[in-house]
Amino acid sequence: MASMDTLVAVVTGGGSGIGAAVTAEFRARGARVGVLDLDPGKPADGLLPVVADVADRGSLERAAARVAAEFGGIDILINNAGISAVGTVEANDDDEWQRVLDINVVGVARTTAAVLPYLRRSNHAAIVNTSSIAATAGLVQRALYCASKGAVHALTLAMAADLVGEGIRVNCVAPGTVDTPWVARLLARTDDPSGEKARLAARQPTGRLVTAEEVATAVAYLAAPESSATTGMSLAVDGGMSGLRLPR
Numbered sequence: 001m002a003s004m005d006t007l008v009a010v011v012t013g014g015g016s017g018i019g020a021a022v023t024a025e026f027r028a029r030g031a032r033v034g035v036l037d038l039d040p041g042k043p044a045d046g047l048l049p050v051v052a053d054v055a056d057r058g059s060l061e062r063a064a065a066r067v068a069a070e071f072g073g074i075d076i077l078i079n080n081a082g083i084s085a086v087g088t089v090e091a092n093d094d095d096e097w098q099r100v101l102d103i104n105v106v107g108v109a110r111t112t113a114a115v116l117p118y119l120r121r122s123n124h125a126a127i128v129n130t131s132s133i134a135a136t137a138g139l140v141q142r143a144l145y146c147a148s149k150g151a152v153h154a155l156t157l158a159m160a161a162d163l164v165g166e167g168i169r170v171n172c173v174a175p176g177t178v179d180t181p182w183v184a185r186l187l188a189r190t191d192d193p194s195g196e197k198a199r200l201a202a203r204q205p206t207g208r209l210v211t212a213e214e215v216a217t218a219v220a221y222l223a224a225p226e227s228s229a230t231t232g233m234s235l236a237v238d239g240g241m242s243g244l245r246l247p248r
């Protein structure tokens with residue numbers, strides 16, 4: 001495990017699921033972490049929770065300034081906060097399209113703009129966005145969500161191109177279905193939650209859901225100096241779902 005003990009990270013959506021696992025992984029590697037979330041949890045040694053909304057530019061600027069003042073700078077940004085949307089293109093009205101794109105896509109751009117002034121002062125600056133298999137695979141009943149994560153993938157490439165000259169790397173992870181409170185909430189809305197969970201697990205060639213810790217390990221690799229030659233890439237953490245075609 002590469003040490004991150006001189007580094008400071010900001011994790012959006014760090015109060016739950018994948019973001020909470022990333023925060024725990026970074027703390028285990030010695031990084032200090034600012035958790036920016038609507039519900040960021042409790043403070044602890046090396047961990048600063050800050051209430052912030054990725055839909056609100058002012059709250060992000062204030063949160064970034066607080067983390068930098070507390071820990072002496074910011075080296076790493078994890079753009080992980082996101083919300084789900086279910087349905088075909090006919091299912092969501094214009095307000096819902098605007099709301100989900102505003103959080104999942106514009107939220108990444110907004111948070112990056114708020115944190116970049118601090119990243120520019122770091123010698124190990126890196127950004128990791130949480131995309132999804134939904135960026136590159138057509139998932140049934142997920143039109144708006146797929147569109148939002150496709151945009152996160154494209155934004156990762158554009159940001160990487162714009163920032164490579166300044167030594168700032170930008171990559172994304174593309175998880176399959178991860179066992180988090182998010183998925184538990186979606187399952188609870190179905191008629192047969194345990195049957196649906198088994199179906200989601202079977203969709204991934206490994207035959208199980210991905211764990212939040214497995215995604216966190218991939219995020220830590222892309223965020224740490226050990227991946228110093230990697231930028232503009234998407235790392236699938238999806239149990240083989242995007243790459244493998246197994247005989248039925």
Ligand code: NAD
Nearest residue numbers: 013015016017018037038053054081082132177178180182
């Ligand atoms: P989660 O619901 O467990 O956690 C999401 C966190 O984001 C919550 O703490 C929530 O409070 C926070 N959040 C939501 N809106 C916010 C806002 N406007 N501002 C600040 N914080 C906000 O979800 P998760 O499963 O951990 O998902 C995290 C990310 O991973 C999302 O971007 C999601 O699209 C992506 N993802 C999840 C899965 C999965 O199967 N769980 C798969 C692929 C990608």
